[in-house]
Amino acid sequence: MHKTRELEVHGHTVLVEVDPEPGREGRAALWPTVGEYPIYDGFLYSTMTTDHERNQRFLAALAKLAPGRRVLDIGTGEDLLWARESVQAGARTAVAVEVIADAFHTAAGTLETLDERDMITLLHGESTALQFAPRADICVAEIIGSLAGAEGAAAVLTDARDRHLAPGGLVVPHRAVTLAAPVHLPGLLPGQPVAFAEEALPYLQHIFDWHGSPFDIRLRIENPNTDALLCEGRPVEVLDFNGDLRTQQRTTTRLAITRAGHVDGVLTWLNLWCLPDEEPLDALRMKTNWASIYFPLFDQPVPVAPGDVLELTIETALSDDGIHPDYHLSATLRTTGGQEHHASLTSPHHGGPFRADPLYQALFPTA
Ligand SMILES: C[S@@+](CC[C@H](N)C(=O)[O-])C[C@H]1O[C@@H](n2cnc3c(N)ncnc32)[C@H](O)[C@@H]1O
CATH class of the missing domain: 3.40.50.150 (Vaccinia Virus protein VP39)
Known part of the structure; x- marks a missing residue:
């Protein structure tokens, strides 16, 4: 069943695909990312x-x-x-x-x-x-952020260490890491349409109003079905707030698939340490306000089997506001049968294309 809603963004109508079922405790839900925009409310x-x-x-x-x-x-x-x-x-x-x-x-x-x-x-x-x-x-x-550095922590805390902290001063939290694993989006939302939660629409509206036009916003998934992960997560972004803190980084990781399924993108989520020696907060396994972020990579889901490998590179570079990073993903999926599939995605903090690929075309349909 389909349900669409209309947003008015600076004189233009934007159609949005909406989940017809109301949200409830524990149900998976698709939202725009919210934390990296100045739209916080009560x-x-x-x-x-x-x-x-x-x-x-x-x-x-x-x-x-x-x-x-x-x-x-x-x-x-x-x-x-x-x-x-x-x-x-x-x-x-x-x-x-x-x-x-x-x-x-x-x-x-x-x-x-x-x-x-x-x-x-x-x-x-x-x-x-x-x-x-x-x-x-x-x-x-x-x-x-749910994507650890998305709210600008690297740039803001580099500046804080340089200008606001006394020698020997410390930052809390101590460390934040983004993990990633290959997934198939429909598997994260079992039995549900790929559509925004109705409750998320005011936030989508605020973000597009703030920017001045719609763009392909990062996709936040609450309560994803974790059985849909095709291997354990591995780090793709590391922020050491009391160590070697970088405002730009590039990490390549090898995600060796451990179960059969399909891959159309990666799910990312936060691990956070406030003190160095504690059990980290794991946003995928624990009940917390941080959710996971899904990045689409392959327009057509690619069948995979144990032994196949997704080699994933994630690069961050500061956007034109000098604080919030843009993310660039590139991936090569190598199957044991000798096939290679390549994909890439740029996910800017703000701006960039609107309805650039089939997923965003489905989420924001035309009349
Ligand atoms: C994730 S909320 C946290 C709010 C509160 N500290 C808490 O932990 O519940 C982040 C807040 O930081 C603010 N913020 C982000 N970067 C900032 C900066 N560089 N200077 C001042 N405020 C900032 C945002 O506007 C937002 O209110």
């Missing part, structure tokens, strides 16, 4: 403040690192979350920075009501454009 912030897997890791890191220290909270959100928690954990002071005006104003209202208000300084703006004195001992920044 609902998105609440999915984070109630994320136990995430919050317990940040709290454990702050309990260990914040006491007696000056903390800088980059991207504090409307709840001033990590600035408040840092002070409650014993930080000397906290500076909280938020770029979204509405979130900043909500945070400012909350700050006035807090007992710890004299210990927290709230600033409006982008951390990369602000000056802070004195420098902080700890920088906490939950600007991690």
Whole structure:
């Protein structure tokens, strides 16, 4: 069954294929990626403040690192979350920075009501454009994407290390890694159409309005069927916030297929460490606000068997805003029968083509 909805984007009508079934707890759902755009609202912030897997890791890191220290909270959100928690954990002071005006104003209202208000300084703006004195001992920044670096963490935290952190200062989180595995999209959404969740449409509208026109936005899959993965995931993007942090990177990985099926793309997801020695948060296996991101590669699904290999290269380079990376994927699928299939995809943070391949043509049909 088909259901389409219309969005009006700067005077143009955009048709969107929508899942006719309402969303429910545990059901797979297709969304646009949301975290890397300035469209956060109360609902998105609440999915984070109630994320136990995430919050317990940040709290454990702050309990260990914040006491007696000056903390800088980059991207504090409307709840001033990590600035408040840092002070409650014993930080000397906290500076909280938020770029979204509405979130900043909500945070400012909350700050006035807090007992710890004299210990927290709230600033409006982008951390990369602000000056802070004195420098902080700890920088906490939950600007991690479902695709680890998509929210600009590499550029923002490189700048924070250079200009905002005192010598010997530390960043929380410690490390973020994106893993990838080959998949067939319909297998991730068993028994469901490949269509956006109805609840996602306001976010699609906000992102297209913000950009000024539609584009082939990255596809976020909530609760994917993990049986659809054709092998274990392997790292394709590594962000060491307290080590060798790079704003551009290129990783080639060999994904050796372990079960028969079809491949039309790759699923990627986040592993996150707030402290170096903890069990990482695994966004695919744990209940968390981070979801997985699907990238289409092959227009026609390619049949595969154990022993076939998908060699995948993912490159990141900063987009024209100097903060958010564009991703470029290239892949060669080699079958044990001697066949080779090549594919590539550029996934810009913003802009780029609209309806460039059959998947996006199906998601955004024409009348
Ligand atoms: C994923 S949310 C996290 C909100 C809150 N800190 C939490 O953990 O629940 C990221 C927030 O960081 C803000 N942000 C991202 N980069 C920023 C920057 N460079 N400077 C200031 N705010 C930033 C976004 O607007 C958004 O509110």
